[in-house]
Amino acid sequence: MTYKALIIDDEPPARSIIQAYLKKHTNIEIAGEYGNGFEAIKAIKEHQPHILFLDIQMPKVTGLELLEVIDEPVQVVFTTAYDQYALKAFELNAVDYLLKPFDEKRFDDAVSKVLGKLQSGEESNQQQIEQMQEAKSEVLERIVVKKGTKLEVIDLDKLLYIEAQDDYVMLYAETGHFLKSKTMKYFEEHLPSEQFIRIHRSFIVNVDKINGLEPYDKDTYLAIINPECKLKVSRTGYKKLKEQMDF
Template sequence: MKYKALIIDDEPPARSIIRAYLKKHETIEVVEECANGFEAIKAIKEHRPQILFLDIQMPKVTGLELLEVIDEPLQVVFTTAYDQYALKAFELNAIDYLLKPFDEKRFDSAVQKVLDKLQSGDYSNQIQIEQMQQSKQEKLDRIVVKKGTILTVVDLQNLLYLEAQDDYVMLYTETGNYLKSKTMKYFEEHLPSEQFIRIHRSYIVNASKIKGLEPYDKDTYKAILNPDCKLKVSRTGYKKLKEHMDF
């Protein structure tokens, strides 16, 4: 049986090295090389690979951001010049993490791990990207979303508010709405707190988009973003708004 693989790296020499190292691994077929996440998401849908050789630091969309929006079960080997994610990757039982420059022997070792997992049918080692991201205390400065095979990078300045929808969160922007497989707790912890406020268990709002408040019920209000968008504000949310916006 042959397994299909994608090589995803913005540097052509790096992709060439991986392809050369894979030549002797006859059970792995490189179905496409991708220079960025936008190409990769289309290639994944088209080819349905089992294996990704994935760089992390790429322009426009990082490797971690790409994995956030992939639904298919994949075996991922990181190939990167940056080591800041290595510890978390291993803690979460990633297949392997190859730090550039790596030699052929080290690469072969990673490939063997991949093949062992695929042949055993054991996918328990798959990288849990959400947990990896949640373990980081860094604040988000953008959010990558997907509709079909189209990736979009949402600038936080264009984000109006977020709404809880069961196990997902709907992002409402000035140009469209996007469903993200994350939790409200994740966004509450990772969005800049000086800009985004949890005004209700169902809503996180971009404070700069609030035009005003209007009474809704006894001791409760609605936040007005525009005449067609008014969001319920809980008592706790109202206190946060008063502190933040000096209402």
Template sequence: MTYPMSYKALIIDDEPPARSIIRAYLKKHTAIEVVGECANGFEAMKAIKDKQPHMLFLDIQMPKITGLELLEVIDEPVQVIFSTAYDQYALKAFELNAVDYLLKPFDENRFDAAVEKVLQKIQSGDMSNQPQVEQLKENDSAALERIVVKKGTQLEVIDLDKLLYIEAQEDYVMIYTEAGHYLKSKTMKYFELHLPSDRFLRIHRSYIVNTTKIKGLEPYDKDTYLAILNPDCKLKVSRTGYKKLKEVMDF
């Protein structure tokens, strides 16, 4: 199919041979211009901002941050072709035809089919794939080991040991750490399901707390308490939350 304009692509993979294969396969796709290659999500964050690509060829398993973590913090509309060596990530979200994936090692015919699907989607003017990306992430049952947030144009990785608590903020959450706080477009339900249950507990409809940071409890009003993290940080505990705390802590 002939396309009336050139579309910009960014290749993001920590393995140079994988990036080389994608670049080689793209040579015959004259409607696509490769505007850059990135070896990790931190490089990719800047490149996406600077280059404004129409599409990403994005590895899922990468050091520092994963491809899915990168997608959580970019605001630019972009189409994604995932690549992965593990079919555990080939979940139902990929079958919705909003995004595509390549299971390594993939051949040129499979690559061409993915490229054509994404080009047609871009041509139609539909650049939205976030609901499908969110479904993919929600279906990933793996426990979180870290949280990736954006501060300005920079990425920061929060170690769970540094996490104090998470507060509900309508369609967002505010993540509080020892160093500061960060707004993130995620649900409380997501964090309740994915944070390690041996350290994190939902003590109130508005709060998920790192139980290792709780120094004690004090009465608030009838049948409710405050969890004391430090003299300047006290969180309301619901009756249900209090029962949960008593089960896991010596109160």
């Protein structure tokens, strides 16, 4: 069987090295190479690759952000010059991880590992990748979402609030609303706490976008985003808002 692969890396020399190393692997076809996630997202949808050779640190959209928004099952080999993700990757046994510069033998080992998973019927390591993403402790500076076959980057200053939607969340931004496969707990833990507060089990709000509070029921309030958007505030949420906004 021939497996399709995409190479996604913002550095042309790095893509060329992977191309050269893959020449002897005749059962892997390079379906395309791309310098950024915006180009790659459409290609992943079009080609349905089995394997991604994916850089992590790329401008505009990182490799991990790209993986957050793809639905297609795929095996991933990370290629990167930065080692801060390596330990977590190996702890989770999520993917193989090639630290640049890597030699041909190390590359062949990674290919063998991925082919072994594909041939044994393991279609994707997406679950482990998601665990790796969830385990990352840094504070988010932006959120990447998918709209059709395009990517959009939401600056946190443009994010109004987040609403729970069963196993997903709905992000409401100044540019529109977007469904994302993440948990409220994830955003509560990874958004900057001085800017975003969970005011209700169903809502996390950007406190900079609150234009006032109005009574709703006994000991409960509504947070006013605009005249058409008012969000329920629980007692616990009101206490958090009172502490944060100093009123």
